[in-house]
Amino acid sequence: xxxxxSLLPIKYPLIQAGMVWVSGGKLAAASANAGILGVIxxxxxxxxxxxxxxxxxxxxxxxxECLAVNVPLLYEKTREQLEISLRMGIRTFITSAGxxxxxTSWLKGEGAKVIHVVSSPEFAIKSEAAxxxxxxxxxxxxxxxxxxxxxxxxxxxxxxxxxxxxxxxAAGGIGDGRAIAAVMCLGAQGAQLGTRFVATTESSAHQNFxxxxxxxxxxxxxxxxxxxxxxxxxxNKFFEEVKSLEDHCATKEELEKFLGHGRARRGMLEGDxxxxxxxxxxxxGLIHDVPSVEVLVKRLIEEQRQCLPGxxxx
Amino acid sequence: xxxxxSLLPIKYPLIQAGMVWVSGGKLAAASANAGILGVIxxxxxxxxxxxxxxxxxxxxxxxxECLAVNVPLLYEKTREQLEISLRMGIRTFITSAGxxxxxTSWLKGEGAKVIHVVSSPEFAIKSEAAxxxxxxxxxxxxxxxxxxxxxxxxxxxxxxxxxxxxxxxAAGGIGDGRAIAAVMCLGAQGAQLGTRFVATTESSAHQNFxxxxxxxxxxxxxxxxxxxxxxxxxxNKFFEEVKSLEDHCATKEELEKFLGHGRARRGMLEGDxxxxxxxxxxxxGLIHDVPSVEVLVKRLIEEQRQCLPGxxxx
Numbered sequence: 001x002x003x004x005x006s007l008l009p010i011k012y013p014l015i016q017a018g019m020v021w022v023s024g025g026k027l028a029a030a031s032a033n034a035g036i037l038g039v040i041x042x043x044x045x046x047x048x049x050x051x052x053x054x055x056x057x058x059x060x061x062x063x064x065e066c067l068a069v070n071v072p073l074l075y076e077k078t079r080e081q082l083e084i085s086l087r088m089g090i091r092t093f094i095t096s097a098g099x100x101x102x103x104t105s106w107l108k109g110e111g112a113k114v115i116h117v118v119s120s121p122e123f124a125i126k127s128e129a130a131x132x133x134x135x136x137x138x139x140x141x142x143x144x145x146x147x148x149x150x151x152x153x154x155x156x157x158x159x160x161x162x163x164x165x166x167x168x169x170a171a172g173g174i175g176d177g178r179a180i181a182a183v184m185c186l187g188a189q190g191a192q193l194g195t196r197f198v199a200t201t202e203s204s205a206h207q208n209f210x211x212x213x214x215x216x217x218x219x220x221x222x223x224x225x226x227x228x229x230x231x232x233x234x235x236n237k238f239f240e241e242v243k244s245l246e247d248h249c250a251t252k253e254e255l256e257k258f259l260g261h262g263r264a265r266r267g268m269l270e271g272d273x274x275x276x277x278x279x280x281x282x283x284x285g286l287i288h289d290v291p292s293v294e295v296l297v298k299r300l301i302e303e304q305r306q307c308l309p310g311x312x313x314x
Numbered sequence: 315x316x317x318x319x320s321l322l323p324i325k326y327p328l329i330q331a332g333m334v335w336v337s338g339g340k341l342a343a344a345s346a347n348a349g350i351l352g353v354i355x356x357x358x359x360x361x362x363x364x365x366x367x368x369x370x371x372x373x374x375x376x377x378x379e380c381l382a383v384n385v386p387l388l389y390e391k392t393r394e395q396l397e398i399s400l401r402m403g404i405r406t407f408i409t410s411a412g413x414x415x416x417x418t419s420w421l422k423g424e425g426a427k428v429i430h431v432v433s434s435p436e437f438a439i440k441s442e443a444a445x446x447x448x449x450x451x452x453x454x455x456x457x458x459x460x461x462x463x464x465x466x467x468x469x470x471x472x473x474x475x476x477x478x479x480x481x482x483x484a485a486g487g488i489g490d491g492r493a494i495a496a497v498m499c500l501g502a503q504g505a506q507l508g509t510r511f512v513a514t515t516e517s518s519a520h521q522n523f524x525x526x527x528x529x530x531x532x533x534x535x536x537x538x539x540x541x542x543x544x545x546x547x548x549x550n551k552f553f554e555e556v557k558s559l560e561d562h563c564a565t566k567e568e569l570e571k572f573l574g575h576g577r578a579r580r581g582m583l584e585g586d587x588x589x590x591x592x593x594x595x596x597x598x599g600l601i602h603d604v605p606s607v608e609v610l611v612k613r614l615i616e617e618q619r620q621c622l623p624g625x626x627x628x
Binding site for chain 2: 308
């Protein structure tokens, strides 16, 4: 079976997702040390902070080649984030939330691999045309920002696999080795896990946030703010207030006024579980512990092996 | 690997879903003949019509033991539907949309197997407590009526499997053998396919409806009518009108007035693709042909085998 270990210098075809406020240098280094792709989420970082986290990650791992940066392509500092990362030796980029046309050729010219995050087969075809090396196809069940078409991972992956020749990595709803095996059956060549890595000792999520994941049920999240930018949220007081505004047909402007600034930082980093915005995936209901990344990765690999009649995908 | 072939008298652990206006005696018999569970969808049938379809199915198959009836538990004629089915020899029932407490003990006393459709681990636990023999766990991507919590199949199946001891059958988003293998990896002991069987020669869906599935993309459906009863619809004129009402915060009463009666029959059976209600799953984008049930079932089995490193789940 082909998998992304032939594209990226990693031992197992798994990616620890880059996530705002959660995946800094410490988490990325732990993931790289465990043999998977460790991703720093630059979305919430000013260029100086990104540099700090890159320095931290490089100090904590002997596998710098297994580090990557996730860069949403919609901030004014995108170019600066990418330049710093290149200068620090990063050669794997995950890009999202913007056109893959803008930076892919340049990054590839610098010797980097570029993987774009997509939510539909149509966006995957555009990413392949832009020269991306692979796509991460992320389903409706994923935490955080989400596609408008609400295509679930199970429906999305085979349709993306059938649409492009480049490797497809599955994301959204993957919390254990059973789901890794499942998405590989669908034709994915790897899996990206987000929520599962929030609940690890090395993530920089606040302890309250980690505990909320452990306490979650299958119905603890909901896709929200569809008139704004769709985002999957943990159902806390903040969510209920957003929902109430939406149920009363609030305009986009009224919603933006309510949101204000800094809600995500307040929730995910500072642990205000009432007023903060908590972005998290539907699979949180499956997660019952906060292991180290090393323990988690070993467990994921063993789990995917056990649920296959003939052994393992990798 | 354990699968539902040890519970039900079928050769392959697959169920052709019972669907309103689509799965009559002809489709159910073809499915039974192909070695899977053939289900008559009684939801749209008066008792006399159900009897007619049962008679037809019994004439068309030598495997009456592979026939089942899907009975939504919310109609006034539910008891009558169940009594007719028992009298005609049916011993497998799929129940949905109501409490499994109401009829399960009685049906089991008559020697029948009862499988309840659920959309969350909580409902699965209740079904097990009510004595059901298995549950069908159906995700957000499924066509037609849908759970309010919007849990996708990938997130739902492992959480249901971990919550009950009875077998779990996966439904929602399963359009080919890759997805069958995937849900078996998640711990399901079988798979129910709906949309895929609408687009077969033996289904009683109107030709226009079958062609719409063949022409669909991954974004041709959307979960709708969340304030009423959530239902996944094909995006046609009827859908756009419902959406417009909802975008303008129509009340439940205004929505019901617009819906009127007979919209589903008009769309799915009579082929009015503008004014009719077309219930269909997100996986329609993956479906490109209208084979016979016999050809389809053989293909599904071969596909699931090919995507597993070690062979087959069954």
